[in-house]
Amino acid sequence: MDVEWARLKAQDLRRLAAQDAIVVLPVASIEQHGPHLPVMTDTRLGAEVAHRAARIVQAARPIVVAPVVWAGLSEHHMPFGGTLTVSPATFRAVLSDLVTAILRHGFRKILISNSHGGNMLEMQAAVDELAPRFPDAAxxxxxYPAEAAAGLAALLDDQPGIQHACEGETSMMMAVEPDLVDASDLAALASEPGPKFLSAGAGSYRWRPFAHATANGVAGNPARASADKGRAMLDVAAQAIAALILDPDTWAPPRDLRGEGAGGVPFRR
Structure with missing residues (x-):
């Protein structure tokens, strides 16, 4: 059976829900990716990783990948043009509504699979809001760049991890959308944002637009990119997400280690 929700019929999805299938909900962004990559880069790569991971998992258990939520938190990138962004409240509300719709069909295990760094905090906040409301769901x-960090780092030449429109993202886009990559002068695009882009002091956060850190919207060195490297990176990322999905501990219910009470007063059950 196809792993793509949008290609299935309603009865197929009802059957998957009855089989306790895992639902992967990819979230991404539409934002500038320098002069050489399309604005759909995060959306395209996030979908690719999610579908590759699901195809790996499918041999072991039922799984389906929902359509990509392309609207993400990209305010940092607005100065460069081409970017579509939503507010944090809207992003959380969209995730909450979509997850609730998935749950109403009987699914109980949902992986929100993100491909854009700016979404991370609000994605986690959405999970924090959903979990107490639906205690019977996981x-x-x-x-994916964080879950697969070690494997991706081993394939990169000039950077320790995925940055932005960089060696890594450019390589992966060369592998899946070569016609959309302008490789005419990648060597001229290298840019290394300083360590203080979004930080202040010893460990404090300070908001800044991406134009504060780079003149061309690139962070990293796309000149080191290749399609072969991109294919290897996509495989590593998909394997990492598949391993997360297949790990029984990922979906294990929370433990309750409370005793009968403390200070002479019983805990509420």
Whole structure:
């Protein structure tokens, strides 16, 4: 059976819900990715990783991938143009409504699979809001460059991890959408944002637009990109997400280690 929700019929999805299938909900963004990559980069790569991971998992258990939520939190990138962004409240509300709709069909295990760093905090906040409302369901939020960080780092030449429109993202887009990559002068695009882009002091957060850190919307060195490297990176990312999904501990219910009470007063059950 196809793993793509949008290609299935209603009865197929009812059958998957009855089989306790895992639902992967990809979340991404439409935002500038330098002069050489399309604005759909995060959306395209997030969908690719989610579908590859689901195809790996499918041999072991039922799984389906919902359509990508392309509207993300990209305010940092607005100065460069081409970016579509929503407010944090809207992003959380969309996730909450979509997850609630999925739950209403009987699914109980949902992986929110993210491909854009700006979504991470609000994605986690959405899970924090959903979990107490639906205690019989399991929610997991992941971001593939973080979950697959070690494997991706081993394939990169000039950077320790995925940055933005960089060696890594450019390589992966060369692998899946080569016609949309302008590789005419990648060497001229390298940009290394300083360590203080979004920080202040020893450990404090300070908001800044991406134009504060880069002149061209790139963070990293796309000149080191190749399609072969991109294919290897997509495989590593998909394997990491599949391993997360297949780990029984990922979906294990929470433990309750409370005793009968404390200070002479029973706990509420």
């Amino acid at each position: 929610f997991v939020a992941t971001t």
